[in-house]
Amino acid sequence: MTGAGALSLAAIERRLREAFTAAGETVAPGSIRGLPWLPGRPEGTRNRWVTHPALGPVRPVRAPRHASRCWSCWPRAWRRP
Amino acid sequence: MYMVTEHRGRSPQAVRAGDLVAPAAGPGDLVGTLYQCHALRLIRMAVLLVGDQPSAEDVVQDAFLGLHRGVSRLRDPANAVAYLRASVLNGCRSVLRSRKRAWSSRAAMHDPPVWSAESAAMAGEDRREALRAVARLPRRQREVLVLRYYLNLTDREIAAALGVSRGTVASTASRALAALARDLGGRA
Numbered sequence: 001m002t003g004a005g006a007l008s009l010a011a012i013e014r015r016l017r018e019a020f021t022a023a024g025e026t027v028a029p030g031s032i033r034g035l036p037w038l039p040g041r042p043e044g045t046r047n048r049w050v051t052h053p054a055l056g057p058v059r060p061v062r063a064p065r066h067a068s069r070c071w072s073c074w075p076r077a078w079r080r081p
Numbered sequence: 082m083y084m085v086t087e088h089r090g091r092s093p094q095a096v097r098a099g100d101l102v103a104p105a106a107g108p109g110d111l112v113g114t115l116y117q118c119h120a121l122r123l124i125r126m127a128v129l130l131v132g133d134q135p136s137a138e139d140v141v142q143d144a145f146l147g148l149h150r151g152v153s154r155l156r157d158p159a160n161a162v163a164y165l166r167a168s169v170l171n172g173c174r175s176v177l178r179s180r181k182r183a184w185s186s187r188a189a190m191h192d193p194p195v196w197s198a199e200s201a202a203m204a205g206e207d208r209r210e211a212l213r214a215v216a217r218l219p220r221r222q223r224e225v226l227v228l229r230y231y232l233n234l235t236d237r238e239i240a241a242a243l244g245v246s247r248g249t250v251a252s253t254a255s256r257a258l259a260a261l262a263r264d265l266g267g268r269a
Binding site: 012016022024025 | 120121124125126128129134137138142205207208209211212215226227230231258261262265
């Protein structure tokens with residue numbers, strides 16, 4: 001750091017601090033994204049894929065196409081085992 | 082990439098920046114509080130290292146996701162910020178590595194965006210010149226300078242974040258400052 005045109009350490013440090021601060025301020029506080037959606041269910045909600053042990057497993061919300069149209073099939077399609 | 086949700090945590094004023102409180106309601110609360118206090122500063126640090134805001138935000142969000150996954154294994158909440166800092170540094174290195182790989186497959190080299198587009202709005206040619214000089218430094222020297230002169234970390238904290246000894250931090254900073262003095266002095 002002893003060259004002819006070399007700057008002093010204090011001057012370099014001051015320029016660095018100023019440059020970093022100015023570059024950091026290009027990121028405005030309101031421009032950053034919020035916290036991403038985190039894995040796992042929200043607090044206070046039940047896991048909808050786990051049912052009571054006395055009940056059967058979770059069935060699809062809609063019955064298959066044939067069962068939803070066939071009069072003899074649709075009651076069984078919605079009945080729990 | 083991620084679904085963006087409104088965060089329902091405490092207000093940023095409720096917790097001073099740099100202060101860490103024990104998780105009151107659960108691990109999600111700790112992560113939310115940390116995000117409110119430290120996300121902006123970490124994103125700014127990442128912008129200085131990777132050069133553009135979207136990449137910096139991705140890196141910081143990945144770091145917070147990693148913290149959320151491992152928060153149950155965190156014994157001391159005071160270590161969370163150091164973990165986040167190291168995680169962001171690693172993420173920045175990954176981004177730079179993948180960019181380098183992409184650039185090496187093409188003929189042309191590009192400047193990091195922050196030194197051109199983002200900094201166009203920045204007043205002061207000497208600041209831009211200083212940032213360009215920093216961008217020309219090797220990666221570790223750049224990281225040491227950003228941690229020391231932007232985050233104002235001590236040599237011990239920098240050593241912990243980078244996983245090197247304090248002597249290495251001091252010598253790296255000294256070499257970086259010497260190179261900057263030569264570069265900026267020669268251009269002045």
